[in-house]
Amino acid sequence: MASVTSQLVPLQSNFLVPNGTFLVELFAFLIMLFILAKYVIPPINKAMTARQEAIRRQFEELDEAKHEAESAGEEFRAQIADARHEAARIREDAREQGAAIIAEMKEQAQAEAARIVEHAHAQIEADRKAAVASLRNEVGTLATTLAGRIVGEALEDEARQSRVVERFLADLDASATSGAN
Amino acid sequence: MMGLLTLVASEAAPEKGSTIEIGHHVERTWLGMTFNVDTIWATLVAGTIVILLGFWAKAKITQGDPDQVPTKIQLVWEAVVGEVTKQVEDNLGKVNPFVVPLAVALFFFILIANWFELVPSQLNDQTGHLLPAPTADTNLTYALAAITIVGVWTFGIRSKGVKGYFKHFLEPFPVLLPLNILEELVKPITLALRLFGNIFAGGIMLALIGMIPIWGAWAPNVLWKLFDMFIGGIQAFIFALLTVLYFGMAGAQHGDEHEEHAEDEAKTPALAG
Structure with missing residues (x-):
């Protein structure tokens, strides 16, 4: 069997049987492995680790910045809300003050008007009284003079004259009072 | 196989009389x-190329700030x-x-070596291939597998101790000792021959496609080279991944397995009952 095989495939050219090349390949690959393991793989690993670290750090910084921005936004929103609140309060105050001022002014104006009316009334009353008084005086004289002329007799007697006029006016007053009532 | 290929070749291009030489290398004899x-x-x-690529990357890394x-x-x-570091962490x-350096070196080296096959560097039948894919030679794949398996065994013995490591050959049953030994021997051989077979077969396909006259060869040539590129990447990935997995298996504590067996034993009577 062996001889048949060796006849078909001579050992020299049987590609499944290793020859001296094996040793060369062994050393060649070991040298390459050594060079790669010593000079190439460690810096690559280091660079990968460094970059992973850098990326992780950047993400952490990013998170931190996001956090800060969020808190700043929160603060901003709170301030805005405060300001809005303040503004509403001021507006409300102003409205109240305005209403108070208007009410006060109205009151003042009414008081003033009342005072003016009162004053006018008093003035009118005083005028009336003065007119009445002067009328009384003048009407007496006028009436006496008129009556004297009509009667033809001079009513020179002051006391009498005055008495007559007083009585007349008292009657007049009484009739006026009863008429008013 | 050679006869068949020669037959095909002679049928495809009888006027040239060319044949596909399988496993033919430019050989020198030295020290016997x-x-x-x-x-x-x-x-x-x-x-x-791999080392230059590595130093290129290193130069770019150390050039400036690592944050760049x-x-x-x-x-x-x-x-x-x-990716390799993640796999190693998951498995070990x-x-x-x-x-990690072993798997990375294996991946890049096998990848570049596999892709040599895409370089049209066949000069003629006499001077041979200027830049053949070295992974299509079992000498290289055996060497890679040997380095890997020696590393795996060393790692297993170091992580479990000599006694602990050899004890696992008797587990789960001492009867399985031959199978366990066979498994350890099969690992490197399959590693080596899987890679070799894929790339070697790719080379044979290219040689066959080369038999087609040029006006018909270009389409299958392009298609096959693209596919071969894919195969080369997959094989490099598989070799590196299996290396990591073998390390993981060698370093795995068998406590988990014992627990599973205990559970099985606990379950069996219940099921039987």
Whole structure:
């Protein structure tokens, strides 16, 4: 069997049987492995680790910045809300003050008007009284003079004259009072 | 297989009389050992490209402030390193200072090596392939798998102790000892041959497509190279992922399994009853 095989495939050219090349390949690959393991793989690993670290750090910084921005936004929103609140309060105050001022002014104006009316009334009353008084005086004289002329007799007697006029006016007053009532 | 391919080749291009050479390498003998010069050369180019890419990224990183926006090359490295670190953390429980560089180096190296296949650098039948995918040579994939599995065993012994590590070969039952040993041996072999087989098959497909006359070859060529690029990426990813998983399995405490078994035993009578 062996001889048949060796006849078909001579050992020299049987590609499944290793020859001296094996040793060369062994050393060649070991040298390459050594060079790669010593000079190439460690810096690559280091660079990968460094970059992973850098990326992780950047993400952490990013998170931190996001956090800060969020808190700043929160603060901003709170301030805005405060300001809005303040503004509403001021507006409300102003409205109240305005209403108070208007009410006060109205009151003042009414008081003033009342005072003016009162004053006018008093003035009118005083005028009336003065007119009445002067009328009384003048009407007496006028009436006496008129009556004297009509009667033809001079009513020179002051006391009498005055008495007559007083009585007349008292009657007049009484009739006026009863008429008013 | 060779005969079939030769047949196909001779049918496809009988006037040229060309054949597809499988597993053919430019060989030199030194110290009684055979060396596949083209594989070694392509390995060195791929390794140099990976290291240059690594130092490019490193230069961009150390250039300025680490807080700066990363460049594209830096992002590529960081994506791979970050993903591998995550996988290692998930599977091992903590970041291991050896597993992460190993998986990253495996991923980038296998990826670049796989994509060499897309470079049309076949000169002619005599001088051979200028830049063949070195992962299409079992010597490279065996070497990678050997480094991985030795690392896995070392990690397992260191995290569980010698006694604890070898005890797990007798678990869950001592009868399974042969299977457990077989499993440990199958891991590196499958790692190596899966990668080799995928890339090697991709190369054979390209050679077959090359047999088609040029007016018909371009469409399958473009399609296959795109698909091969995808395969190359997937294989690099699988190799690195399985490496991490094997480390995780080697370091896993079997306490969880014991608990599960205890539960099973507790359940069984109830079910039987």
